[in-house]
Amino acid sequence: MHAGRHPADFGGVVNTPVVRASTVLYPDIGAYERSRASKFGALRYGRYGTQTSFALAEAMAEIEGADGAVLYPSGLAAIAGVLKSLLNPGDHLLVTDAVYGPARNFCETELRRNGIDVTFFAPGIGASIGDLVRPQTRVVYCESPGSLTFEVQDIPAIVAACRSPDIAVVVDNTWATPFFHRPLDLGADVAIHAATKYIVGHSDAMLGVAVANERHLPRIRDWAAGHGILAGPDECWLALRGLRSLGARLRQHQESAKTIAGSLKGHPAVERVLYPALDTDSAHTIWSRDFSGATGLFGVELVNTSPDMVRAFIDSLDLFGIGSSWGGFESLILPSIPVRTASEPHWKGPLLRLHIGLEDPDDLLDDLQRGLDVLHEANCHDERKRNVQHR
Numbered sequence: 536m537h538a539g540r541h542p543a544d545f546g547g548v549v550n551t552p553v554v555r556a557s558t559v560l561y562p563d564i565g566a567y568e569r570s571r572a573s574k575f576g577a578l579r580y581g582r583y584g585t586q587t588s589f590a591l592a593e594a595m596a597e598i599e600g601a602d603g604a605v606l607y608p609s610g611l612a613a614i615a616g617v618l619k620s621l622l623n624p625g626d627h628l629l630v631t632d633a634v635y636g637p638a639r640n641f642c643e644t645e646l647r648r649n650g651i652d653v654t655f656f657a658p659g660i661g662a663s664i665g666d667l668v669r670p671q672t673r674v675v676y677c678e679s680p681g682s683l684t685f686e687v688q689d690i691p692a693i694v695a696a697c698r699s700p701d702i703a704v705v706v707d708n709t710w711a712t713p714f715f716h717r718p719l720d721l722g723a724d725v726a727i728h729a730a731t732k733y734i735v736g737h738s739d740a741m742l743g744v745a746v747a748n749e750r751h752l753p754r755i756r757d758w759a760a761g762h763g764i765l766a767g768p769d770e771c772w773l774a775l776r777g778l779r780s781l782g783a784r785l786r787q788h789q790e791s792a793k794t795i796a797g798s799l800k801g802h803p804a805v806e807r808v809l810y811p812a813l814d815t816d817s818a819h820t821i822w823s824r825d826f827s828g829a830t831g832l833f834g835v836e837l838v839n840t841s842p843d844m845v846r847a848f849i850d851s852l853d854l855f856g857i858g859s860s861w862g863g864f865e866s867l868i869l870p871s872i873p874v875r876t877a878s879e880p881h882w883k884g885p886l887l888r889l890h891i892g893l894e895d896p897d898d899l900l901d902d903l904q905r906g907l908d909v910l911h912e913a914n915c916h917d918e919r920k921r922n923v924q925h926r
């Protein structure tokens with residue numbers, strides 16, 4: 536509620552205003568010369584940010600328990616920026632096999648093209664990650680839980696197995712947000728956010744954040760500044776506004792998602808629900824130890840059915856939007872097709888990804904149940920047809 540707020544600096548107004556600037560004027564040349572000594576966090580030239588972005592960076596660092604934050608124009612830009620700043624040609628990178636698709640693509644194309652060796656590891660690897668560490672390993676990149684398949688990574692075990700001043704453990708913390716999970720408290724060096732999701736929270740801005748400890752912050756910050764990367768003041772203002780209701784929103788996302796995930800688990804058209812907050816989930820133990828809550832995004836594995844029936848089910852829903860991203864107030868659904876190169880898929884049937892928004896959970900559940908009942912009927916009908924053909 537209070538992080539990054541300085542009402543006294545703005546005549547008492549509650550929220551830091553949107554400060555738009557390129558040129559900043561100085562009273563005299565001496566003041567201009569002195570301003571060049573302070574590179575970050577002071578108003579100097581628009582490309583280095585204004586009070587609006589300083590307020591957001593300050594708030595994000597504080598709530599993540601980090602030494603500083605760097606802002607980017609999107610979550611993907613934060614991932615790319617952190618990896619580029621910490622890796623040089625000849626270095627080795629370890630990446631979870633459950634990583635967000637565009638991040639995987641960045642590692643496999645841009646990073647490999649720049650002479651960085653990339654190895655993917657099974658998300659459940661834990662302490663065995665030590666077997667994959669080489670003298671050239673500089674970054675271990677985790678995403679917990681994986682945003683399509685929801686495996687929770689054992690960050691403390693990974694940190695312990697990779698304990699070396701040369702290796703940075705980076706965690707994409709978009710799903711949980713610092714409200715429910717603080718990777719730096721568990722020994723990670725850097726946490727990354729697609730603030731586009733829950734932090735902005737209303738599906739109307741793109742924004743990325745990286746927070747880091749003292750050891751890694753300067754490289755990450757200098758790389759971003761040196762590449763002219765910044766986040767616009769309007770986006771930062773929307774994220775600051777989002778932060779003020781983050782806790783209240785997430786408690787509701789969690790409550791509704793738990794109710795809905797629990798109900799879907801018993802439906803005959805559903806094989807499994809991938810949601811660490813369910814005590815039947817294989818990730819539940821580590822999640823309970825390291826997270827203080829769960830957000831509104833989870834996976835559903837359907838019992839085997841045709842792609843056309845999955846599409847008909849999605850189209851039959853009234854309250855679930857069809858579209859990329861998540862973390863807003865609205866519920867969303869998409870089919871998901873995770874890529875695995877280093878670990879066996881632990882699902883067989885078609886996968887869906889649901890974002891449970893802030894609508895009435897009973898309405899959402901009715902909508903889903905109606906669609907799943909139709910899907911189950913169609914599955915049974917298909918089964919009967921196949922049996923007749925067999926005979």
Ligand SMILES: *Cc1c(COP(=O)(O)O)cnc(C)c1O
Pocket residue numbers: 609610611612635678682707709710728729730731732741742743860
């Ligand atoms: C959406 C997402 C990103 C990318 O964020 P954008 O702001 O869309 O670029 C990164 N990581 C995870 C886990 C995401 O879900």
